[in-house]
Amino acid sequence: MTPSARPFATATSTATSTAGGPAVDPTDPVAAPVRINVRALLVEGDRILLANERGQTSFHLLGGRVGAGETVQGALRRLLDEQAGIDLDHVTFAGCLEGTAIERGERVGVLDVVFAVDRSWAGEFGTRLDDLDIVSASLVSLPDLDLRPATLRQLIPEWLLHARPAWYGASGR
Numbered sequence: 049m050t051p052s053a054r055p056f057a058t059a060t061s062t063a064t065s066t067a068g069g070p071a072v073d074p075t076d077p078v079a080a081p082v083r084i085n086v087r088a089l090l091v092e093g094d095r096i097l098l099a100n101e102r103g104q105t106s107f108h109l110l111g112g113r114v115g116a117g118e119t120v121q122g123a124l125r126r127l128l129d130e131q132a133g134i135d136l137d138h139v140t141f142a143g144c145l146e147g148t149a150i151e152r153g154e155r156v157g158v159l160d161v162v163f164a165v166d167r168s169w170a171g172e173f174g175t176r177l178d179d180l181d182i183v184s185a186s187l188v189s190l191p192d193l194d195l196r197p198a199t200l201r202q203l204i205p206e207w208l209l210h211a212r213p214a215w216y217g218a219s220g221r
Contacts, residue, residue, distance in 0.1 A: 082157035087111035
């Protein structure tokens with residue numbers, strides 16, 4: 049589909065990223081599609097539960113893509129069970145993270161819906177997937193980790209301090 053055939057498409061930047069691919073301006077509008085993810089903020093004491101794709105150096109909250117016809121809470125329950133055998137007790141909406149990604153050469157919008165999960169998980173979890181590592185990290189170590197999306201650096205401390213949901217757009221809060 050040509051850019052003129054997409055009603056909300058914007059001009060493609062000719063700049064390149066340091067990786068050699070097209071640069072993505074996070075403030076540009078994104079044409080469809082938009083991928084919706086659901087993520088779990090699991091904190092106990094001074095520790096947070098994080099995941100990373102095996103062999104990668106970046107970390108994200110547990111969860112993933114919401115399937116067609118699924119509710120975000122239904123997807124969260126399914127994903128936490130599939131990834132770590134975690135059953136949810138209680139979830140509270142913590143916020144949304146808006147961003148962009150390149151998938152199969154196409155720019156897509158990404159919306160991460162984050163829920164704080166009230167559940168004791170100390171010593172009760174383990175990865176169920178071959179390509180996923182699940183770790184417990186100190187909250188004070190978060191600034192040193194490559195978190196994806198990067199706006200988690202804002203959402204996590206704000207939520208822990210105020211327990212108020214917030215929207216974090218592609219260019220910040």
